[in-house]
Amino acid sequence: MSFYIPDYELEKIIEEDINPLDLTSQIMKLDRFNAKLAYKARHDMVLCCTEEAERICKILGLEVISYKRTGSYVKEGEVFFEAKGRADNVHLAWKSVLRLLEGYCGMATRTYEFVTLARKYNENINVVTTRKNLAGTKKPTIKAIVAGGAYPHRLGLSETILIFDEHLAFVDGDEELKYVLKEMKANALEKKIGIEVDNFETGIKYVKMGFDYIQLDKVDSKTVEKFVKAAKEITPNITIVAAGGITIQNIAEYAKTGVEVIVTSALYFGKAADIKTIIEKID
Known part of the structure; x- marks a missing residue:
């Protein structure tokens, strides 16, 4: 998809959640470990903003392993995004990415269902x-x-x-x-x-x-x-x-x-x- 969302808007999403410290990860010293982060669909859905999720992960020091592109239709139980890196950075990315994906995948799926029903009749x-x-x-x-x-x-x-x-x-x-x-x-x-x-x-x-x-x-x-x-x-x-x-x-x-x-x-x-x-x- 030919679409651009600037980095500063993604950084606002990160800042809303972190600003500036993950206190739990800091006290648990999670920077001693490496971790893998993945997102899995709990129901059939149309994906959106996986490209922006990748960019958020990279801003926070993670390596993105794989993801399915915006507009992809995924089935219940399908893993569609994977990244890895230091465990404390994984925790930094976790909710910022999840909020982005849940909101806009929900909207994309709702749109898909609406358009599909409309075109059934016209x-x-x-x-x-x-x-x-x-x-x-x-x-x-x-x-x-x-x-x-x-x-x-x-x-x-x-x-x-x-x-x-x-x-x-x-x-x-x-x-x-x-x-x-x-x-x-x-x-x-x-x-x-x-x-x-x-x-x-x-x-x-x-x-x-x-x-x-x-x-x-x-x-x-x-x-x-x-x-x-x-x-x-x-x-x-x-x-x-x-x-x-x-x-x-x-x-x-x-x-x-x-x-x-x-x-x-x-x-x-x-x-x-x-x-x-x-x-x-x-x-």
């Missing part, structure tokens, strides 16, 4: 995630959802053009909006321009106005299906996006509607992966 559907990730976690979060088969909806405000009601508060009616849309298309020729709506009638009005895509927010699946058919009759190439309140419990309903894109924040939140740590004394 093999061409795109699943994308919102900007509502936990503050300060964007890079590993995006890595996790990509590992699971989804993509970010918008990495930031400069990436796409999407009009919300909060923007329309500064537009004086539909006639001015038509002018604004014309100006936006002239000044952003390579960009699609979308608008979010929360009902069928407003959405159809904006289809006729010439928007490139319509984002339906918190609209029930039956209305979404009706909207897709009506919008495509007017503009066959328009893209329809469904967003708001879409979870693993109702994704099947929305995938069946014919929308091209599902936007969700649900993949960010849920159970961590369950990963067993194995630490063994070696010669």
